Each structure stands twice: as structure tokens, then as C-alpha cells.
Amino acid sequence: MTGGLVRILAYLLVVTLPVWLTTWLGEEAEGIVSDLGRNFALIGFMILALQFLLAARVKWVERAFGFDILIRFHKQIALTAAAFLVLHPILLALGGQGWYLLIGLDLPWYIWIGKAALILVLATVLVGMYQGKLGLKFETWRLGHDLLAPTVLLLIFIHSWYTGDDLELLPMQVLWVVLLILALSLFVHHRFLRPKRLRQHPFRVQEVRREIEDVWTVTLVPPEGRTIGDYLPGQFHFLTFFRDPALPVEEHHWTISSSPTQKESISSTIKAVGDFTSSIGKTKEGDTAAVHGPFGRFSYLLHPGERDIVFLAGGIGITPLMSMLRHMRDTRDTRKVTLLYANRREEQIIFRQELEAIAAGDHPKLQLIHVLSQPDDDWNGDTGHLNGDMIDKYCGQDLSGRSFYICGPTRMAELLITNLRARNVPDGSIRREIFSFLD
Amino acid sequence: MRQTTLHRTTLGLLIIFICVAVLFGVLRNTVVSRQNGHEEHQHTQADAHDSQEGLSAAALFKDKGCTQCHQTDSTETKVGRPGLQGLFERKKLPVSGRPVNAENIRKQLRGPYANMPSYADRLTPEEEDRIIVYLKTL
Structure with missing residues (x-):
């Protein structure tokens, strides 16, 4: 985590840089309240400019x-920036x-530019917060965000350039221009140039296999002359499918369900849940997809010391764990893994045969437990929900030395985290994959 | 749990940002008030030098009704009526936000911003000049 700490400190320094600069170089004070208002605006601008860096998927x-x-x-700090920018005119x-x-x-016109920017900032933040409740489609929201974000930054830039005394200082002018160029270049790269490049060298769909009723595994092979980049089992990537022209072209992120030990192809196992994913079964062999990844830190390879692992999965949440299990199998890993896998009904269990085959071998030492909430009468296994009681039953009372990987529906994951904390499992031993970027 | 770390990090950053904004706001005012003290001293000398002209312009300023709205010994703005003390030490005119210079004061007198009435017909160019000179002494 030292790498993370360095980055956070760098962020802190960069965001506060204009405050240091104007305090040492600026000539006149306007009173503490005014200067506080001014500092909030400077910090607000910096946060918003750096938002482009946070969102541009810079590795x-x-x-x-x-x-x-x-x-x-990115979302939480946007709230901070919005609050600072609202305080700015009030304090002035x-x-x-x-x-x-x-x-x-x-x-004057440049005050109005500032007011317009403030209204747009608030609109962006509120829509971002309540996107789900507003029933706004992800793609619609994203288009709006793509239009709003650069506009807001540009408006704030203009407002501060013409209004602020501090922008008469050369170092501040340099900082402002550099930040604006950096932010807008990242935006153009992230939204236009890179997608175009990825689109020019798409992967090819090798196979679309139905796993269960509404879950498909799509296997992709790289274009000629290219290989699949290194990835960790448990990571995810962004895919944009190019299929029948009647089918939507949208970018979505999915966990990679294959293991990096498989060099020829890469797979994602996808559940038909949303507007877009419901068309996933219509993807055909020979269709293409732009692939951007890998991302994420949900991988056992990042924690090599763990010898006793508990996987807690619900439904489609099995995918990153499956990738890890396949990797353990292929690398003949001997660690101990307990997998508690929750589903509603028996026929909804994904990768059932393969999981049982892994459990039958020694790599890893897998204990596989299925938990069904709505089983048929002939089900012999565990029934009910995956919760603390199940953990007690299969992991015993002493959970020290174990690490827990949780991936599943939000409510299940949150309940499990509460249960684990109640059993004195330290936060550092609980790893969670958060599928959705929106909530 | 990365989420807990995330919440703590965000909260930590928020608190640091607020502290930096406040501390440096205070610092700027304490450091700069020292510089102002220095400037005030220079102004007193300048005032003494211009006292003759300043005095008669002060009478003009009062005569034309400026003092009904504008205090000359305060920087405070009351209901859109800014006090004009130290006007030329500021960078911007208090209401219009235009840079403080003779040109913009003249503009304000002839075709004023916001509440102030126009003095285009009530001041000769020479009187405008005297008022501008007077404002510089405040």
C-alpha cells in the first residue's frame, strides 16, 4: 500500500498547490473570510481538473x-469539490x-460564467448521485457526463482566469493552463483516441457458450500478431462488442472468468440482466470486440502469503473466484480453499461440473459447499442464505489466519461483511469485489 | 477492506483540504497585513503632499452627493453601497468587479453599474479628474 500512499500524498500536494502558491506570491489579502472562499475555489478547480486523471483508467x-x-x-471527492465551490461565492x-x-x-460576464459553472457542477453531482433513482440509462448518463465535465472545467477556467487576482501571477497561470491541457487531453484520449485504437485491432469471438439459463461465456481470441496481455486471475476488463448492426454497441465491464494460464483465449462469463446484457446471447462466433484491461485488485496473487482462503460467492459473483480457482488448478497450487456458493435453485449453479472436478483434485485443496435458498425437494445440500451461520458451520469458530473473498449481490456482501466483523475478522482479511461502479 | 480505507482516505483528504484553506487564508491575511502596514505609512506621506488638492476635492465629493451613499472611512459594503476607503489599494471595483483604474472610475461615473445613478450630466471632465484623484487618497 506504500504505492497507494505515495499517490495519495501526491494528490494532496497537487490539489493544494494553488493555495501554497497564492499565499506566498499573492500580494493582497481580502480578509480571512474572503480568502477562505478564494482558497475553496482554488481547491475545487484542482479537484475537478484531476477528476479527469482518476476516471481515464490510467494504469x-x-x-x-x-x-x-x-x-x-472520484464520486466522493466530486461532492467535496461541489461543496467547496458552493461555499466560494457565499464566503466572498x-x-x-x-x-x-x-x-x-x-x-460582469465572467461572474455569470462562474454561476453557470456552479449550476452545472451541481447538476453533474446530483445526477451522478441519483442516476439510479432517476431511471437514467447508463449510456445516457455517460453521454451527459461527457458533455458536462469538460464544459464545467472550461467554464471554471474562464471564470477564474478573468475574475481572480491570483490568476495574474505567472506560476498560477502556468499551473492553470497545464492542468486544463492535461485534463482535456486525458479526456480526448480516454473517450476518443484509445477507443478508436482498440476498435482498429479488435479481438474475435471464438465461442459463445450457454452456461445456464441466462448466463453465457464469451471466449475471445486476440487479433493476428498479438497476444493476450498479462492479467491476474480475478481482474476484469471492458468489452465493446461489434455484432449485428441491429444490436447495441456499448462498453461494459466484466470479470475475466478464464485463467491467465490459458494463453490462447480470454473469456468473460456474462449474465443477462440489463438492457444491454440481455442481448449477450445473440453474440455470434466471428463477431468482434474491443478489449480494454485488465483492471482491479481482486486477486489472490496479490496476497501470496495466504494459505487458508474462504471464497464467498453469490450467483454470477462466482466469475472472479472461478478464474482464481482455475489458476490455482493450472499452477498446481496446494493452498486450502473453502468455497461457499449461494444460488436460488440447483439449475442456476454456474460452472458446477468444473467446480466439482477441481474439488475432487488436490490443486487447490478445495472444499465446495453449495447453498440454495429455494431448493427442490430432492436437494440434499445446505439450504437458506449464505450468512454468518454458514461460515460458523464450515470454517469453525476460529477464523484467525483466514482471508475472505466476497463476490455477489450487494446485500449479501454487506451482510457477510457485518457477520465477519462480528466474528473479529480484521478488515485487512476481507476482500470484496464491487461489481457496480454506480452505487 | 478497501472500502473502509477509501472512506477514511476521502474524509481525511476533506479535512486536510479544509484545514489548508483556513490556515492559509489566515496566514495570507497576517503576512499581508504586515505589508499593508508598510504601504499605509507611504500613503500618509502622499496624503500630506496632496492635502491642498485633496481637501477641495473632498468638498466636491460631498457637494455632489457621493457621501450620501459612499463612506470614505470604511471598506464595508452596505446594501450595494460600497465604502471607498483604500479603493485604489484594491484590484477590483467593489460592485462591477472591473479593475481599479481611472478609466473604470470614469466609466462608473458616466454609465454606472448596478444601483448608482449616472453623473454624466452633473460632473465636468475636470471635476471627474478631481474626484478620481481624491479617491486615490482615501
């Missing part, structure tokens, strides 16, 4: 934290500019 940034965590930080008004600044109509 150097992502590697230390995992993209799921990074994108959550309190600090001597007068309330006319807030309610007046006859104001």
Missing part, C-alpha cells in the same frame, strides 16, 4: 487502488463583496 493510477475503488473516490459575499454578488443581475 499508473489504477494499479495501486483498483478501478472500482478509484471510481468511488460574507467577506465584503455583499449579497449583490449572489442575487444581483447586473454583474
